[in-house]
Amino acid sequence: MKITTCFAASAFALAAGSVSAQTLTYATGFPPGSDAVKAAETYAAAMEEHSGGDLGVTVFPMSLLSFAETSSGLRDGMADIGWVATAYFPAEYPHTNLIAELSLLTAQDEVEGREGLAYAGAMAEYIFGGCDGCRAEFAAQNQVFTGAASSTPYGLQCTDPVTSLDDLSGKRLRVAGSQWSRWAEAVGATAVSLPLNEVYEGLSQGVIDCVITSAPEITNMGLIDVIGAVDMSTPGGVYAANGPINMNAQTWAGLDDAGRESALRAGAAFAADVSWRYEEGAERGLAAAQDQGIEMTEAGADLAQATSDFIAADVETIAEYYSSQYGIENASEIVAEFRPILTKWIELTADVSSAEELEQLYWDEVYSDVDQSSYGM
Structure with missing residues (x-):
């Protein structure tokens, strides 16, 4: 159809x-x-x-x-x-x-x-x-x-190692969405909104202590020169x-x-x-970060548990937030509609082995179904 x-x-x-x-x-x-x-x-x-x-x-x-x-x-x-x-x-x-x-x-x-x-x-x-x-x-x-x-999953890229709730307390974290802002607040940190183009300068000048972003940005945005530790185990999620x-x-x-x-x-x-x-x-x-001597860390037990608890509760928070803040009356229905679609795509992409195979999958399953004569007109 x-x-x-x-x-x-x-x-x-x-x-x-x-x-x-x-x-x-x-x-x-x-x-x-x-x-x-x-x-x-x-x-x-x-x-x-x-x-x-x-x-x-x-x-x-x-x-x-x-x-x-x-x-x-x-x-x-x-x-x-x-x-x-x-x-x-x-x-x-x-x-x-x-x-x-x-x-x-x-x-x-x-x-x-x-x-x-x-x-x-x-x-x-x-x-x-x-x-x-x-x-x-x-x-x-x-x-x-x-x-x-x-993106790929988001983790913490920081000037110094951060592995516990105590380490995160009071830290200034650049975030790319309100879900990570809520997470930062939940673990005792402060969320900072900063354009991606300004993150390098923000880290080098001490305006922020960490950026929550994906691993490719270590080299894509040159962050390898201004970070001292990487923890990709938390908070998770993709952009x-x-x-x-x-x-x-x-x-x-x-x-x-x-x-x-x-x-x-x-x-x-x-x-x-x-x-x-x-x-x-x-x-x-x-790999580049490791070669540079940047420390690879993982969240300690208290931070990992706090993150897991936050994610479980935040699904309901998201719907409530967008309903009250932006007047999306069917926010809960949108969440309910999207979750099985995501589950389906997790299964569809599980065995994809190349960009070419992925392109064909996207075309066959989605893009080819768009009616170019009427869509967006």
Whole structure:
């Protein structure tokens, strides 16, 4: 069954085919050479291939728009496509952030090593086909969601070792979402909101003591030079609050059906490439940290138990929080709808052995079901 959705068509529609044979601009806050930028280059190649050369993509890493600028810049047409980190904009994207925050569930599932692969598939399936609120909030920002991405699990990367509740007491932790803010508070630390581009400086200048992030960022963001200890055992969860290839709505509407299908096929390629690169990048990042003499630690018994208790309770807290804070009346229903989708994707990705296999899985299970003639129009 094809997925069909329709939001604010009158505001977005342009003549079909108006951007055919055109090079589109892609903005990302990640630096050149990072895994996310390499995946964007894969996306550009896939767009050209699937469109028969009618569509190209020029990637602008850490230049055209920063993470903090991408949402509004994409809305205003400063780029055709961009990586929208929705957690930066909680009021604009509450539905998307709600389902992304459920990622701490992966810390308790039997999914070690495939968390990001599963979550990217589950997010794409639910946003494309089940989350009307997600698509509506993207449409309100003049954007169309065309694919998902997810990090590997989040852990603590700190200037000094942190293994216990006492160690964490009073520490300033850079967080990338409110679930980690709540965790920081639960374990006696202080959550700090800081753009990813500013984390290096924040650690080097003592503005923050730790960053809660994924292992690939040890090398992707150069954190290897400013951290002294890494604990990837806690708090867990993945970063999935993304519209990593969101498209300006006029750009999307200006494509013909073949162009939109090419964009969706390229979206599946991007999702697979970036998620797979992050899985491989986690191993490289940790190995590089060890070679640098950075201390590898694990949470002590008190911190591990506090984290487990927090995750068990936070599922209910998330629904209550988004209901009271952002007026999402069906927050509990969204949680209930998403959990079996995540479970399904944990099973689907358990035996995936390559990015190519993952791309085919994403295409067959999700992206090919999107009706390019009506979706986002």
